[in-house]
Amino acid sequence: MKRDFRKALAEEVLLADGAIGTLLTSRGASPEQARSPLNLSDPDAVREVHDDYVAVGARIVTTNTWDANRVKLTTHEWADSLEKINREGVRLAREAASGELAFVAGSIGPLGALVKPYGSLHLTQVREIFEEQARVLLEGGVDLVILETFGSLLEAAEAVRAVRGLSAAIPIVAEMTFLADGRTAFGEAAPHALATLAMAGADAVGMNCTLGPQETHDVFARLPESIGVPLSVMPNAGYPSLVHGRNVYLSSPDYLREYAASFVAAGAAIVGGCCGTTPEHIRAMAREVHGARRARAGRAVSVTLEAEVEHVAVAVVETSRLKRRLGEIDELVVTAEVEPPKGADCSAAVEGARALKAAGVDAVNVTDNPMARLRMSSIAVAAVIQRETGLDAVVQITTRDRNVLGLQSDLLGAAGLGVKALLCLGGDPLKIGDYPQAKQVSEVDVLGLLRIAKGLNAGADLAGNAIGVATRFAVGCAANPAAADPEVEVSKLRAKIEAGATFAQTQPIYDLDALERFLQRPEARQIPLLIGLIPLLSLKQTLFFANEVPGVVVPGFIQERMRRAAEKGGDHERAEGIAIARELAAGIVKIARGIHVMPMGRYKVAAEVLEAIPRAPDGVRSLKA
Numbered sequence: 285m286k287r288d289f290r291k292a293l294a295e296e297v298l299l300a301d302g303a304i305g306t307l308l309t310s311r312g313a314s315p316e317q318a319r320s321p322l323n324l325s326d327p328d329a330v331r332e333v334h335d336d337y338v339a340v341g342a343r344i345v346t347t348n349t350w351d352a353n354r355v356k357l358t359t360h361e362w363a364d365s366l367e368k369i370n371r372e373g374v375r376l377a378r379e380a381a382s383g384e385l386a387f388v389a390g391s392i393g394p395l396g397a398l399v400k401p402y403g404s405l406h407l408t409q410v411r412e413i414f415e416e417q418a419r420v421l422l423e424g425g426v427d428l429v430i431l432e433t434f435g436s437l438l439e440a441a442e443a444v445r446a447v448r449g450l451s452a453a454i455p456i457v458a459e460m461t462f463l464a465d466g467r468t469a470f471g472e473a474a475p476h477a478l479a480t481l482a483m484a485g486a487d488a489v490g491m492n493c494t495l496g497p498q499e500t501h502d503v504f505a506r507l508p509e510s511i512g513v514p515l516s517v518m519p520n521a522g523y524p525s526l527v528h529g530r531n532v533y534l535s536s537p538d539y540l541r542e543y544a545a546s547f548v549a550a551g552a553a554i555v556g557g558c559c560g561t562t563p564e565h566i567r568a569m570a571r572e573v574h575g576a577r578r579a580r581a582g583r584a585v586s587v588t589l590e591a592e593v594e595h596v597a598v599a600v601v602e603t604s605r606l607k608r609r610l611g612e613i614d615e616l617v618v619t620a621e622v623e624p625p626k627g628a629d630c631s632a633a634v635e636g637a638r639a640l641k642a643a644g645v646d647a648v649n650v651t652d653n654p655m656a657r658l659r660m661s662s663i664a665v666a667a668v669i670q671r672e673t674g675l676d677a678v679v680q681i682t683t684r685d686r687n688v689l690g691l692q693s694d695l696l697g698a699a700g701l702g703v704k705a706l707l708c709l710g711g712d713p714l715k716i717g718d719y720p721q722a723k724q725v726s727e728v729d730v731l732g733l734l735r736i737a738k739g740l741n742a743g744a745d746l747a748g749n750a751i752g753v754a755t756r757f758a759v760g761c762a763a764n765p766a767a768a769d770p771e772v773e774v775s776k777l778r779a780k781i782e783a784g785a786t787f788a789q790t791q792p793i794y795d796l797d798a799l800e801r802f803l804q805r806p807e808a809r810q811i812p813l814l815i816g817l818i819p820l821l822s823l824k825q826t827l828f829f830a831n832e833v834p835g836v837v838v839p840g841f842i843q844e845r846m847r848r849a850a851e852k853g854g855d856h857e858r859a860e861g862i863a864i865a866r867e868l869a870a871g872i873v874k875i876a877r878g879i880h881v882m883p884m885g886r887y888k889v890a891a892e893v894l895e896a897i898p899r900a901p902d903g904v905r906s907l908k909a
Contacts (some may be wrong), residue, residue: 286384289428289455290487292343293514297548297576300437300518301337301343302566306533308333308348312561318360321351323372329372334380336563341570344556345381346430347373353417359396367420372425386533390421392443399439400782402688402732402746404678407442408700414446428455429532431556432518433487433493435461437472438845441484448485457516457554458486461494463747466503469688471748482513490516493558495536496523497543505550511524514578519543533560537568548576566813588732596805604704606647606676607758610787610812611877616877619678619789619814620890620895622648624659624670630668636887637669637677643891647676649707649880653685656717663694667701679703680759681740684711687727691736692745699740699755707789708761731783734759738784761785763803764839765811766795778807787811789880792818792829792837794864796871803875814878819865819889822857823850862889864897873897 292298300883303317308329312324322330330348336343357363370390377388395413399405406799418429430448437460444458458481459898466474467879478489478512489511491504500519506516521533521540547555555573557565609615637648641855648669652662666677679698708731714722728736736746743754759782767773776790791800793815802808802843820826820838826846830838842864849860872879879897883890 286387286427287787287829289387291346293455293488293553294389295571295577297552297578298387298554299341299553299566299570299573300516300632301342301346301874302557302561302563303521303559304330304333304346304348304391305350306559307530307562315846317736318351318362320349320357320369320373321362322361323348323352323369324365324820325378331379336381336649337566338386339576340563340567342566343385343390344428344430344554345377346391347377347421347426348387348391349373349417349421350391350432351393351396353395354413355395355397355498355690356393358802366416370420371424374421375427376547378425387427388425390424390426390431392417392420392421392447394432394434394436394439398688398728398732399436399442401735402728406727407438410439410442410885411446411449412783415450416441418447418450420438421449422454425715426454426517428457428487431456431458431658433459433461435469437468437470437477439475440706441621443478444484446487455487456485457488457490458484458514458626459490460490462491462503464495464499464502465504467525469747471746474503474506475511478507478515479511482511485746486513488514488516488553490518490552490554492516492518492556493520496520499542501543501546501550504547504552507651509551510732515551516556516560517552518548518554520558523563524557524560535560535565537562537565538564541568541572545572546570549579551579555580558571563594567733574881586692587618594673604676604756606678606705607756610758614700616873617647617812617814618876619647619786619880620645620648620887620894621880621882621884622665622677623654623885624662626651626657628660630660630665634664634669636673636752636885637675638675639887640716640890643894644897645675645881645890645894647678649678649704652680652711656712656714656719657682658718662900663698663701663703666698666703670702676704676705678705678758679692680707680709681733682709682711683726683728683730683733684714684724686724687733688736688746690725691728691733693738695755695757696751699757704756704760705760706737707762708737708785709762731779732760732763734780734783734785741784747802747905758786759784760787760789760814763788763789763808764835765799765808765813765815766790766791767835770802770805773802774805774807781807781810787814787878787907790816791835792816792882793872794820794836794842796868796875797838799872801873812877814880815872815876816880816882817865817868817872817893819884819886819893820846820861820886821886821889822854822861823847826861862892863899865893869893870896 403424403655431443481489497519524534609617650662650666676874739758821845829836847855881890
């Protein structure tokens with residue numbers, strides 16, 4: 285009869301197994317594929333891993349189900365097999381851990397998608413996804429559930445609650461991954477994070493992955509006794525090196541053995557390994573762990589009160605013309621779009637910006653791989669335009685192509701190059717672009733990106749670390765006054781403003797009545813709206829916008845005007861399209877704070893349209909002009 289896990293945990297130090305994913309990869313599995321589907325496609329390889337760990341003394345055998353949640357399996361097109369994958373994962377581990385001394389731990393990892401406010405998932409969705417996987421593991425007969433490698437406390441706590449909601453009896457071990465400074469990627473300190481998981485219902489808490497033995501020990505040894513539940517620790521075998529296309533971890537079994545002894549002395553109740561560890565590492569660690577009693581008083585009790593850092597940007601004289609005009613309620617803001625080049629020569633974009641400057645725009649907006657087609661970096665083009673023309677630039681940044689590290693790095697780079705304004709977007713879908721096979725990142729949604737920019741403006745990165753001099757971005761978002769469901773659109777705009785948007789740029793507008801109705805909403809008056817306008821230069825383009833482009837509404841009377849012009853020839857089409865754009869521009873500036881012209885590379889057309897907007901005697905456009 286198998287021993288009670290909680291009783292065993294109270295009396296002795298338990299040795300867990302080591303890596304499963306990296307070990308399967310080292311034995312031939314593709315590094316690109318999810319590991320849990322191997323429970324179905326190559327069960328012998330998975331069973332062999334479990335057998336090898338049990339043979340060297342592992343007392344806790346984790347199922348090969350770390351990535352077997354619906355979000356990750358959907359990415360790898362295995363979602364339809366979720367129940368089979370998890371059920372087989374339990375069966376394979378249980379076959380290896382058939383004796384009374386070994387426990388089967390149902391492994392659950394993070395979802396691979398961020399939770400609001402930085403991602404698109406609501407907590408209710410998170411709970412449901414974790415419950416779906418946990419329910420299968422519990423039905424399969426695991427002895428405990430282990431939550432591994434969580435970087436978000438919000439997500440980890442919800443995972444604990446999901447499992448505990450399904451079973452009050454099942455033991456739960458909850459582990460988070462920390463950086464060398466003892467904080468998560470989101471800035472939560474280890475003592476606070478682990479204490480929170482204990483309060484949520486975990487029987488044991490701890491840390492795994494990311495760090496090697498030494499840095500893991502540095503963090504672990506500082507954990508206070510006040511956390512109140514047994515602690516687990518499972519470091520990586522050092523940092524990986526890329527050898528012949530595979531990650532190779534350099535920490536030797538003896539090195540892990542020495543640190544296993546240190547973890548036991550520091551009070552660990554569970555010791556195991558994560559990425560890069562092998563049965564040889566666990567065999568060596570067993571010499572220090574087997575038979576060891578928990579050193580309950582081995583860790584110093586230390587409670588550090590961390591003063592909340594107030595990130596306050598230093599007051600400076602604002603030199604951005606665009607930001608000054610956005611801040612003046614009586615000023616009309618005029619911007620226009622510039623397309624980056626397909627290659628490395630951005631002279632056409634610079635000349636386009638010069639033409640737009642002569643036409644009186646306050647700033648140019650540089651697109652970010654529009655239509656998911658490869659272009660030069662929007663940040664690089666914006667920096668060159670500002671340097672060569674003296675004109676302010678708005679940089680489009682999409683979440684499509686960057687994770688949270690890349691986003692923050694690019695935003696800091698933009699700030700360092702003197703860019704003062706961002707337009708935060710999701711990005712066009714990759715399937716319509718040059719690289720439909722590319723992997724869309726979208727680790728955060730637009731609201732998450734807005735919050736990141738807002739945080740940098742306050743002097744701190746996403747993890748809460750001070751960045752020195754705060755950025756000073758005007759932070760923009762997208763809006764659509766002609767949306768099919770105005771209530772939903774207003775709700776989205778409200779959320780974007782709350783997340784940090786200080787101005788908005790809209791989809792192209794051809795219906796001034798719809799625009800006026802939208803502008804009557806309080807949210808639409810809360811921040812400056814730059815109303816989008818794409819001049820229609822042909823009937824073909826008009827019908828394409830009207831029938832194929834989501835979110836764009838072209839009224840029937842405009843379609844009819846372009847149809848009648850097309851009957852007279854191409855020159856008439858162009859002239860009528862310009863006339864319509866000029867009428868729209870004149871109407872927009874009577875009711876909105878700003879206008880954004882998207883000439884699609886035809887910068888002379890933009891100048892013709894902008895001539896319809898009156899200027900004051902000094903040449904400056906304003907709402908009073």
